[in-house]
Amino acid sequence: MHVRFWGTRGSIPRPGTTTLRYGGNTSCVEVRTNAGTLIVLDCGTGSYGLGQKLLTEPPVSGHMLITHTHWDHIQGFPFFVPLFIPGNEWSVYAPRGLGGKLEETLAGQMEYSYFPVTLETLSATIHYQDLTEGELQVGDARVVARFLNHPSPALGYRIEADGCSVAYITDHEPHSPHMDESTGLPVHKEDQRHIEFLADTDLIIHDSQYTATEYVDKVGWGHTAMESSVAFAVGAHAKRLALYHHDPLRSDDELDEIVSRLRQDLSEQGCDLDLSGAAEETVIDLGEQPGGQRAARTHAATVQGPTPPRPEKVVIVVADDDPVLLRVTETALEAEGFTPRTARNGAEALNMAREVRPDLMLLDWDMPSMTGVEACEALRNDPDPEFSQTPVVLVTSFAKAEDLETAFAAGVTDYLTKPFFPPQIRARVNTWLQRKRAENDSER
Ligand SMILES: [Zn+2]
Ligand SMILES: [Zn+2]
Known part of the structure; x- marks a missing residue:
């Protein structure tokens, strides 16, 4: 090559x-x-x-x-x-x-x-x-x-x-x-x-x-x-x-x-x-390497044919106790054609998730009456198996290494640090939705 x-x-x-x-x-x-x-x-x-x-x-x-x-x-x-x-x-x-x-x-x-x-x-x-x-x-x-x-x-x-x-x-x-x-x-x-x-x-x-x-x-x-x-x-x-x-x-x-x-x-x-x-x-x-191909160690699914079309309605639960940030995120998601449902704390977000069964959740960490991490942990412990797969992206200004470990141990899928640009939220949400869709397709 x-x-x-x-x-x-x-x-x-x-x-x-x-x-x-x-x-x-x-x-x-x-x-x-x-x-x-x-x-x-x-x-x-x-x-x-x-x-x-x-x-x-x-x-x-x-x-x-x-x-x-x-x-x-x-x-x-x-x-x-x-x-x-x-x-x-x-x-x-x-x-x-x-x-x-x-x-x-x-x-x-x-x-x-x-x-x-x-x-x-x-x-x-x-x-x-x-x-x-x-x-x-x-x-x-x-x-x-x-x-x-x-x-x-x-x-x-x-x-x-x-x-x-x-x-x-x-x-x-x-x-x-x-x-x-x-x-x-x-x-x-x-x-x-x-x-x-x-x-x-x-x-x-x-x-x-x-x-x-x-x-x-x-x-x-x-x-x-x-x-x-x-x-x-x-x-x-x-x-x-x-x-x-x-x-x-x-x-x-x-x-x-x-x-x-x-x-x-x-x-x-x-x-x-x-x-x-x-x-x-x-x-x-790069020449011809002896010992044959070293395949990528990746969990990626196989792409066959074009990208599956996005479903008509993609529901995303967004929770933040800061009304300005909540509005910024909501606007960014609407621009991408998603349907955001907003909550002001973790408990509200959890109840909403059980009701609307979202495609993805975007949770602030530091919120009153249940933090984003606590809400995620409760979701993962829910008897409904669907909630073990829902991507949960944490948005927070905490950025210490031990915080990350705590978040991942609670079942958080990904972590985005504040301050962020709205396109970053849109790109990250698209990434996780496409990954989830590809996983579902490969399981079928
Ligand atoms: Zn670029
Ligand atoms: Zn470039």
């Missing part, structure tokens, strides 16, 4: 003299299996160069795996020449974003106000597929998709072929900064599952937009500090890590300095992780 970087920058293209070596184009990576399956990861401005190269090898059939539809990941789509050529065949996959389906979102950036050619006039045969978590076969590669932590629903991809594996993780933020001191692993269950998803990979391409110092002011923006990317890769026993989605303000020299500092730290710890900054035009040959 070969991996080639066409765009490594996050947020906005940044050409110029300070980014000559690592590159100024936004996200795009080409993956080729030895049998010739072509996978394009994201379609930022870097895809323009790849498209030009593909002109020399028509007809082209390929698969485009888009992590999410933020601009820096789709801006190259209208300029990706292989899509204009009759006889070419492309499959384009991405998670359904906030609001529209993948095809509608891609068509949106090609409306006449923005671009002279509309989506429906592209001449290649193009299949669009909204994707959720799970496995799919792409040519001779097995791809596993997993939701990331970002203010828009975003998927990370793990590709396995030729006995080796590469994980592509952008844009993503750790769910919690807390690490278990005895094990050195993250305290948050979703961070533990992230490491499981990355386990034993030959190469991880990981969002590393900030340094740990910069990250302090960027919490909630949906990106990882480089030090955390390294911790994830070390925890996953990966062979190589390419820092990716570089901040537009990061110069080549700064990146060199950071990479050499992090390498120094790794060597002092006696760790042999091969660390680099992803640089445009670089090719990594």
